[in-house]
Amino acid sequence: MEHSTTSHTVHHDSGTKEIWRTFWILLILTVVELAIGYYMYAAALPAGFFKNLLKGVIIILMLAKSFYIVAYFMHLKGEIRNLIMTICVPLLLFVWFIIAFLLDGNSYRNLKNNYDPYHMEQSVKPAEPKEGSKETDAVTPANR
Secondary structure, rough: OOOOOOOOOOOOHHHHHHHHHHHHHHHHHHHHHHOOOOOOOOOOOOOOOHHHHHHHHHHHHHHHHHHHHHHHHHHOOOOOOOOOHHHHHHHHHHHHHHHHHHHHHHHHHHHHHHOOOOOOOOOOOOOOOOOHHHHHHOOOOOOO
């Protein structure tokens, strides 16, 4: 039996280029996010449209980064649509749950802090017994 003397070479150039391209895209997106964040922190922007716009830009950049991570590093770029939907729909539901729980917790906090001061004052005051009832003859700490 003779063995073939031909060698098989594998070209990894296209995969390496794609990985480096993804690396540079993720790096640029991260640097831009950090620059916007440091600008917002250093400038001490007041609450308003411009600050909310910058927060929206950061969210869009984070979504773009998550797309690249999922597409390239989780290898979903070349997958069929059904598999992608099997992963993405539960992920969107999970994000929706997080947002719903945060909004519900914020609502509870706001409602808890808006109490009726008169009702609060009455609830901590000790109850006084009515005259002519058996409770007036009860032993209290003051007359022991």
